[in-house]
Amino acid sequence: MPLSPQDTPKQPTSSLSAKDVSISINLIANIAMFTFSTETKPEEEITIEMETPQASFSKSESKEFKAETRKLLDIVAKSIYTDKEVFLRELLSNCSDALEKHRFDLTRGNSAVSGSSEDDLHISILTNSKERTITIFDSGVGMSREEVVENLGTIAKSGSQAFVEKMNEGEGNGDVSDSIIGQFGVGFYSSFVVSDHVQVLTKQEGKQGVRWVSDGCGAYEVSNADNLDFERGTRITLKLLPESREFSTDGLVEKTIKKFS
Ligand code: ADP
Ligand code: MG
Numbered sequence: 001m002p003l004s005p006q007d008t009p010k011q012p013t014s015s016l017s018a019k020d021v022s023i024s025i026n027l028i029a030n031i032a033m034f035t036f037s038t039e040t041k042p043e044e045e046i047t048i049e050m051e052t053p054q055a056s057f058s059k060s061e062s063k064e065f066k067a068e069t070r071k072l073l074d075i076v077a078k079s080i081y082t083d084k085e086v087f088l089r090e091l092l093s094n095c096s097d098a099l100e101k102h103r104f105d106l107t108r109g110n111s112a113v114s115g116s117s118e119d120d121l122h123i124s125i126l127t128n129s130k131e132r133t134i135t136i137f138d139s140g141v142g143m144s145r146e147e148v149v150e151n152l153g154t155i156a157k158s159g160s161q162a163f164v165e166k167m168n169e170g171e172g173n174g175d176v177s178d179s180i181i182g183q184f185g186v187g188f189y190s191s192f193v194v195s196d197h198v199q200v201l202t203k204q205e206g207k208q209g210v211r212w213v214s215d216g217c218g219a220y221e222v223s224n225a226d227n228l229d230f231e232r233g234t235r236i237t238l239k240l241l242p243e244s245r246e247f248s249t250d251g252l253v254e255k256t257i258k259k260f261s
Helices: 067-078 086-107 145-153 158-170 177-184 187-194 242-248 250-260
Strands: 023-026 033-040 061-064 122-128 133-138 195-203 209-214 219-226 233-240
Touching: 067 187, 086 122, 086 133, 086 187, 086 233, 086 250, 122 242, 122 250, 133 242, 145 195, 145 209, 145 219, 187 195, 187 233, 187 242, 233 242, 242 250
Parallel strands: 033 122
Antiparallel strands: 023 033, 061 219, 122 133, 133 233, 195 209, 195 233, 209 219
């Protein structure tokens, strides 16, 4: 079912009253400092929007996932997945890769990123238990619209590809999903183990921003995003399934990250 921008859950319109907890820990492979923050105020009604209030989006284009991706998503969504936390490892590993790619551009003297430095390389996580969301941002390379479609619409990628191969091998014995998901990760798509509404906002330095939204059921929507509140990077927000709501609290997320670090 295609999602329209109005379906998108919202971020706190007022963060002033929100409780802010910040810790910094060393990220996997020392790539960046981690900022972790939580915004919760249980007694207060909070309206959430995943996009920044000033951001605007072009008319979105609806696209179908490729057949193999649909198959994978179907299995992911149906799995009673025991290591749900794997989604965090996968998303954070993508963040690390994105920061690493930016760092590489810098060392290569890529003129498109000449204005930036290594100082602004970071990953941050924001949880909102009231709205049951977790948002992960990295100031890495970001993606162009073509890359978004290519990278998030197909599964030509390592972990997910291996997963599908295994899945095809195991077809017929009905015992494929859980152990194999755990083994391979399934990359970005593991988001749909814990969420049925994923939004990606992404932007390369000096380029047009892009928004990608999907419920993981066959289709996704892509649009141009203007006036994002970051110059470069990727922000992924997951509206968590009720049974995965524990990932919208700082305690578990912090514990999980430490486990992966
Ligand atoms: P893999 O990491 O094995 O390539 P994933 O499914 O985890 O597979 O990610 C697919 C692709 O999407 C990545 O290879 C990368 O090109 C792109 N991608 C995912 N997350 C990000 C991100 N935070 N920043 C930039 N690109 C990303
Ligand atoms: Mg990955």
